[in-house]
Amino acid sequence: MTYIVDITNLVAFKKLFASKSDDWVDKMNHKYTVIILLILATVITTAQAVGDPIFCWVPAEFTNSYEAYTKWYCWIKNTYFVPISDTIPLDVDIRSNEEITYYQWVPMILLFMAFLFKLPNLMWFMLNTHTGFNLRRMTGLADKAMLAKKEERKETINNMAIFMEMWLKSQHYYEHNFVTRTKAKVSNVLCFVCNKRQGKFLTALYFNMKSLYVINVIGQFYLLNGFLGMDYNSLGYSVLEGLTESENWRESPRFPRVTLCDFKIRQMQNILRFTVQCVLPINLFNEKVFIFLWFWYFFIAVLSCYNLFKWFLILVLKKNNYLFIKKYLKLASKVKTEPEKKLCRKFADRYLRDDGCFVLRILATNSSELIVLDLVEELWSNYKERQEYSTTVSQQVQDSYPNVPYIDE
Template sequence: MIGILSGLTSWSRLRGASDDDWIDRLNHIWTVVLLAIFTVVVSSAQYVGDPIHCWCPAQFTGAYVAYAKQICWISNTYYVPMDNEIPVQITERQDREITYYQWVPIIFLFMALMFKIPNLLWRMLNNGGGLNMDRMITMTADMQICSPNQRDENIRHIAKYMDRWLKANRQYHFNIIVRARQKLSGICCFWFGKREGTYITGFYLLVKLLYVLNIIGQFYLLNAFMSMEYNMYGFEIMKKLAQSEPWSESHRFPRVTLCDFEIRQLQNIQRFTVQCVLPINLFNEKIFIFIWFWLFFIAVLTSINYVNWLYHVLVKQNRAKYVKKYLKLNDEIRSSGDLKLCRKFADEYLRDDGVFVLKIVSKNSSEIVLKDLVLYLWRLYKSDPKTPVIKPTTENHQEEPEDVKEALE
């Protein structure tokens, strides 16, 4: 907890690495910080303040009152509305027990850990693709404040570094197994093939999926921890606000509860039922309302973001379309031959991992930096002796097929 709070004083430590997008950081940074703040608030109310007060019989002395408060706090109280009679059966009282309020700080810390785990997996394993993405993205982000000469030199270095990485991760022998793996990587991007150019992309999509599953699972975990229908809690709040109903005591976060405990005096066991007030639930109710809406908001954004990434990765035509946009900005697509070479550049040279790295660069830097980086990679690709020379279908640009002219436009 001290480490998390000390990190708030440093933006660089709080922001973490930049090899992901802002939706990821919304999950593993801002949500974790928010839950840490709530943990401090609730813990202060529990351990610094007085989280429970009990109305004890008149014959109770000070020691008895202190004992009643402690036993009712560590055991579970139960809720019965004032208009209802207290159940006679002990089992019926136990079914009404509130089991969560002592463990709220632990619940928040566990939730924060679950939000951080996908990011930790990404940090530990993304270098398996052979590229130090964190360092490279940091360099491209810093170029926005460099001098023009330093900026061009850094972009050339990054382009050469990516060129060596792209050429190093190639198949150096071919057999039935290699061809089968290439087929699988072409069909499913989740096939983590380093030499097929799908390792980083597939692993990133898996991490994205973990973020989505984590948020959905958080609702069910809270429902299990709190023994209530927390999944629908936010909709009930919105219904009350829409109908302008007065804000009354919630059975989920009651402030006045009942507590049963037994006192042994020699061989006699006396059972007492006392009425207790839980001031801590004033904080818990508002915090859990905010958490429900925050999780719902994050779940919608993360799901949309995941589907968007899936679309751009699974539809292979998007690779050439993405690269062609920046090559046209550099005036490098001038004929049908350049257009065909652009497709080979995206599909055979950059592949899924190369295009993915460019997208992460664009999300953490600027379009100008990405435009220049694509240009240098394009020139390195064309200068390679192994790159095929593709001539335009016709010398007259106006006589090219309609689909080619539309693509060039």
């Protein structure tokens, strides 16, 4: 039983990184950035645990045990940086204000940042099934259909269409009152408001997730400002400016390799104060890590902002749904006449709505355009058949009861 539970947990953990319900920009945030941060945290932890993260130049009278004590005391207590050309301040408070407090905690902060990058995806993973639609399962069926034989492929596409039709039908209003009308108006105006019955739950939730990615990557610049005790926002610009200044590149005030450490030793009733000079080899690596992260975060921030703006336009401009569906129906030669174009608009705006079109977009991103083409064609054929049947029935009703008005839903 223990092995079964362990395997189940492993499969569930694998699903978190093998996400097929978002686009490649999301994966750059919650997958590749997280992997990079985990690798860096592991390497730095190994360097701190296996090697000597600090060396201190101690007085000649110090024995080996004193030297070891000094090294680990200065590693735990924090050191402070004073340029070699400057005089060491006599005021202890000034020295304390210059202490470097981050180098012991770099692996922990990297793990915390990795969690923040993964958090929006975890929220999407847990909340997107609240509409009753398993998007991950649907992308799995799309992959299966893509590799299946002709008959099996046709059957899989048909099952996908049936499942989508049942889900789309369940999302429509079952009652109309003041509350539902108000929620509908609010969700139509604000694209980040989730409304299941209006067909905007998945799209709004996805937009909110993308907003969290943007907030997270920008917020981490300010998080590192506080953690590193420096102006991390300008680190990348300083690096670019200092590429030709080798002296500035070797001696970084942000990540100093040569620091000072104060400590006291009690000998009977006497307290002796020592100031020693220490070398932080780990800071040489920390500097390169955080410089790399600055440029990587900048790249991710640009991608995420662009991607968020693109999806904002998709959600705000209602014509995009119609154009998206029309593209596939034209490829299948299903929309030729003007009445078919009008029916296509109704199919996209009133039947599929935002969530239905969103599901098809995700399938196209994570599976194959050909699968989406077949699925749209199947959904369109079923919808058109129902519309033609409804038109025939309404005509018969009008012919039998000419004085009774017929209301088309």
